[in-house]
Amino acid sequence: MTESAAHPAQPTSTPILFAGTPEIAAQALRGIIAAGYNVTAVLTRPDAPVGRKKQLTPSPVAQAAEIAGIPTIKTAKVDADITEQVQQTGARLGVVVAYGALLPQPALKALPLGWVNLHYSRLPQYRGAAPVQHAMLNGEATTAATIFQLEAGMDTGPVHASAEYTIPEATSAGTVLTELTTLGTSLLTKLLPDLLAGNSQPVGQQGTPSLAPKLTREDAYIDPTEPAEQLVNRINATTPEPGAWTLNGENRLKLGPARLYHGDLSADATPGRVLQAISDRAPGGSLIVLTAGDARGVVLTQVQPAGKAMMNAADWFRGQQGTVTLGSAA
CATH class of the missing domain: 3.10.25.10 (Formyl transferase, C-terminal domain)
Structure with missing residues (x-):
């Protein structure tokens, strides 16, 4: 694995808003909290039916936030009301890991330092919802964890940092996602002090873009x-x-x-x-x-x-x- 544009630094008390939904996002949230950062609020998808009995269940991120005592905003759509709630959290920066919904332009501008996203490819390759799956479908030997600045386009923002990952043989996409989350969370926790201080200068994506839409049955x-x-x-x-x-x-x-x-x-x-x-x-x-x-x-x-x-x-x-x-x- 190789790493770029990140170096060790000490956590700060500057408030962060975390947005995510599935278990890999909960894994990242727990890592950020464990590193000593001030996650002041969490944005996640609403409770969803789970199992054969279709019992409404909070998302893994909502469950992790409850354990940590962090206030949670649950929504499938970030509209004007949710954007106002986001502003009222007092967060300076938003961190997104697999939230599952697009953030419109007003929401992107709602926080002073904007939003960064942990993405699971070497951007601009495999923009979209299933980058790991498409990389593996295509027989790629490596991929990357990438932290980029969110903007209106689909995964088009400039890159703050990236870390390369070698895809093992006979390994599921689920395992690769978990390992990439560990790698990406480590990268993110090292980068956050510079992001919160406004000192990280992202670089525009270079190369030919490709898309990675969600896979079907x-x-x-x-x-x-x-x-x-x-x-x-x-x-x-x-x-x-x-x-x-x-x-x-x-x-x-x-x-x-x-x-x-x-x-x-x-x-x-x-x-x-x-x-x-x-x-x-x-x-x-x-x-x-x-x-x-x-x-x-x-x-x-x-x-x-x-x-x-x-x-x-x-x-x-x-x-x-x-x-x-x-x-x-x-």
Whole structure:
């Protein structure tokens, strides 16, 4: 990992407003609080239905704020009334980590030092809601945590700091997001004294922009007639959300993180055919799914049948009868 435009400094008592919603944002909030900064208020999305009973539940950020005793503003839209509430917090700077809604121009101007955002790509690459997922879909070896100044455009503002991150093999997007949040929070806590003092001079983004819109369930479908490299990228990029899946007959089968199999596969080359792994390149707790386009397969260690929890792939396979071919309802 490499780091730029940041250096260690001491926390200040200057009030900060934090905006975020999911667990990665709560992770960042806890890190900022633990570093000694004065988070005077939190902006987050409203309580949402969770679980099979659809019980209204505060966001992870709202829960973290309650534990820390920080006042919370819950809203799905930052309108004139919310903007006034933001001003009344007395915060000098806003910090955004995965809030989930755009901040209009009046809100961007509501705080004296504006707003900075922790983004999960090397901007201007992968602007949008799913930068990690799209980087992994495209087989990128590295990405970055980037702190930039928010402006009206979608992730277009000048960059204060960035830190490079190497994407591990056979790792889910969820794990990458968690690790990038740790990296980005460390970067942010070092940079905040300069941001709060108005001493950080951001640099305009350089390079060709690309977009990273939110992925759909259709994006997460795994078709074994595609090459193995593409399938591994798609499985890992869409785990845990929206969740990589394929078909076993007419039943959906969710897939855990995967990696390429590089050994000899002297078997029926039908794409989707499942083999029990027996070599040191794919231990016996794994499965190998044959793919099209080359002699390699995809190694699976976990699967989740419909209505059940994620389980060991080999245990699931032992419960199947006859030849198993994934990716088709035929």
